[in-house]
């Protein structure tokens with residue numbers, strides 16, 4: 338049995354789906370603050386090899402709630418996605434980020450210690466690196482976050498090191514770059530009440546008459562002046578999580594891995610690819626730079642390739658295609 342925290346959210350639900358396809362029985366623990374019960378219900382009704390044995394509406398900030406969940410089943414490992422992840426929101430309201438992300442995860446690890454669960458795959462982020470000194474960014478690049486979101490995730494990386502040394506809880510910390518795309522059969526995908534991310538915002542602008550898409554800044558020191566990011570497609574990201582579990586199952590030590598493609602694309606290139614995919618013209622306006630946006634983030638992914646035996650396979654176009662199909666199926670009027 339595997340526990341997925343945040344399994345009602347964007348990445349957690351995609352991982353849950355894959356575990357079910359692979360025949361794992363899982364329990365989902367989620368407070369539904371940003372996740373959606375509809376997604377859990379959809380996954381429950383699919384005829385897959387594994388089953389969602391239980392959905393527990395619980396909050397990691399409450400130690401009793403996670404202890405009670407861990408006491409009910411014998412878990413072999415935990416995938417931990419439950420967190421707040423909007424950089425701008427974290428800058429305005431760090432208190433809720435520290436409480437939700439840091440305290441919540443500390444409670445989870447304390448509960449793991451109590452119930453002798455010793456493997457965790459954790460969603461870390463490229464935001465722990467801050468403004469890069471060089472690209473592609475490898476795992477030895479200094480970690481100096483420039484926002485509260487990155488700070489909470491970096492603090493948790495330290496916490497996990499300490500819990501690994503003292504209590505033997507081994508962790509694979511996966512530092513995501515920019516995740517895009519949805520399940521190929523549109524069983525789950527990106528669904529945020531307030532959408533801040535590039536690809537869904539581009540696609541949503543096509544569905545809202547007269548709406549223009551905003552580009553935040555075109556005077557960065559990049560190939561065309563717009564920010565460059567490393568867009569990793571959901572399927573590839575999920576493959577890496579499965580490999581990370583295998584790694585821990587095979588006795589792998591506590592470690593951290595970048596998850597990205599080593600390719601950078603500018604905002605304008607993403608728009609152009611979205612135009613190819615949708616066959617529609619995307620109109621945009623250039624706005625002020627968004628606070629806290631580094632000019633370029635690109636991952637060096639050698640470590641994940643070598644140690645996890647993982648390889649990203651999907652292209653930016655394929656990622657946008659799957660996101661487009663998901664948007665059309667769920668949000669287009």
Ligand code: UFG
Nearest residue numbers: 422462463464514515533534535538551552553564627630
């Ligand atoms: N952008 C726009 N217009 C929009 C949305 C985004 O121009 O409407 C631009 C941003 O300025 C940025 C790029 O598109 O240059 C990507 O922005 P996203 O909001 O999609 O992603 P971020 O790079 O800001 O952040 C994402 C995750 C973070 C994570 C980070 C790590 O949301 O949680 O990747 O790289 F920390």
